[in-house]
Amino acid sequence: MKQLGNATFENYVGLEQGLSEMAYQMVAHVLTLGYAVMLAGLFYFILTIKTVAPKYRTSSVLSVVVMVSAFLLLYVQAGNWTSSFVFDAERGRYFLGEGQDLFNNGYRYLNWLIDVPMLLFQILFVVSLTKSKFSSIRNQFWFSGAGMIITGYIGQFYEVTNIYVFAAWGAISTLFFIHILILMRKVITEGKEGIPAKAQKVLGSIWVLFLFSWMLYPGAFLMPHLGGIEGALFNEIGIVGRQITYTIADVSSKVIYGVLLTVVARYMSLEEGYVEGKEA
Numbered sequence: 697m698k699q700l701g702n703a704t705f706e707n708y709v710g711l712e713q714g715l716s717e718m719a720y721q722m723v724a725h726v727l728t729l730g731y732a733v734m735l736a737g738l739f740y741f742i743l744t745i746k747t748v749a750p751k752y753r754t755s756s757v758l759s760v761v762v763m764v765s766a767f768l769l770l771y772v773q774a775g776n777w778t779s780s781f782v783f784d785a786e787r788g789r790y791f792l793g794e795g796q797d798l799f800n801n802g803y804r805y806l807n808w809l810i811d812v813p814m815l816l817f818q819i820l821f822v823v824s825l826t827k828s829k830f831s832s833i834r835n836q837f838w839f840s841g842a843g844m845i846i847t848g849y850i851g852q853f854y855e856v857t858n859i860y861v862f863a864a865w866g867a868i869s870t871l872f873f874i875h876i877l878i879l880m881r882k883v884i885t886e887g888k889e890g891i892p893a894k895a896q897k898v899l900g901s902i903w904v905l906f907l908f909s910w911m912l913y914p915g916a917f918l919m920p921h922l923g924g925i926e927g928a929l930f931n932e933i934g935i936v937g938r939q940i941t942y943t944i945a946d947v948s949s950k951v952i953y954g955v956l957l958t959v960v961a962r963y964m965s966l967e968e969g970y971v972e973g974k975e976a
């Protein structure tokens with residue numbers, strides 16, 4: 697019998713049922729789409745930096761940091777996928793390759809360890825807090841951001857071998873997540889005070905986008921058990937579903953979020969009389 701240790705469910709499916717051509721390719725393609733979008737976003741944030749007043753530019757710089765790290769890690773994640781599974785012509789399916797690396801989503805988690813604090817920090821350079829202290833919110837964002845990711849990272853190793861350990865780490869991670877949601881709501885509510893109506897509207901959309909996109913991550917974490925424990929999604933549908941979910945979440949929480957923050961900063965810059973190219 698083969699021993700897969702703490703491998704994630706993708707490997708168990710790849711060992712026993714194998715993957716169809718369509719499932720294997722859809723994952724390869726969606727991972728490639730993910731890093732391609734990050735590269736495109738990188739250019740967007742560099743090229744639009746001068747459309748906002750200097751005090752808002754740290755937000756664009758942080759988006760650049762996020763794009764570079766996400767591009768590299770998603771590129772490696774895609775390589776991990778294509779090297780883990782090998783096509784078996786006799787059975788007409790892809791199976792876990794003999795002597796190859798196993799597949800693990802850990803690259804993503806370590807990417808989030810950089811990106812989550814950056815994304816949370818970023819909004820503080822666009823909005824002005826009316827009651828809360830910048831340093832206090834920043835430190836709480838970083839503390840809970842890192843806590844959420846590290847506990848989730850440990851948990852994901854147990855998704856097949858020990859569902860209780862998996863659930864326990866997931867629950868601790870969720871507590872940090874709730875703390876982040878409360879903080880973000882506060883930041884957006886305070887940030888809306890006294891800014892132009894158009895900017896207020898976009899900030900409102902940022903809150904909705906934030907809620908939607910960040911909730912997708914725990915969904916993808918739970919994916920193999922969403923159709924019942926080792927149930928209806930413990931197969932290639934769950935595998936493809938997980939990578940599509942992660943990709944939608946990544947594009948929304950990093951790229952679209954950054955674009956919307958640039959739009960808010962642009963409205964505020966115009967309101968403050970900033971004219972592109974005419975800097976003091």
Ligand code: RET
Binds near residue numbers: 807811
């Ligand atoms: C985990 C573990 C299970 C419980 C929860 C999680 C939340 C993850 C989140 C990740 C956000 C990542 C982002 C990355 C952008 O680069 C860790 C899956 C609640 C919310 C925004």
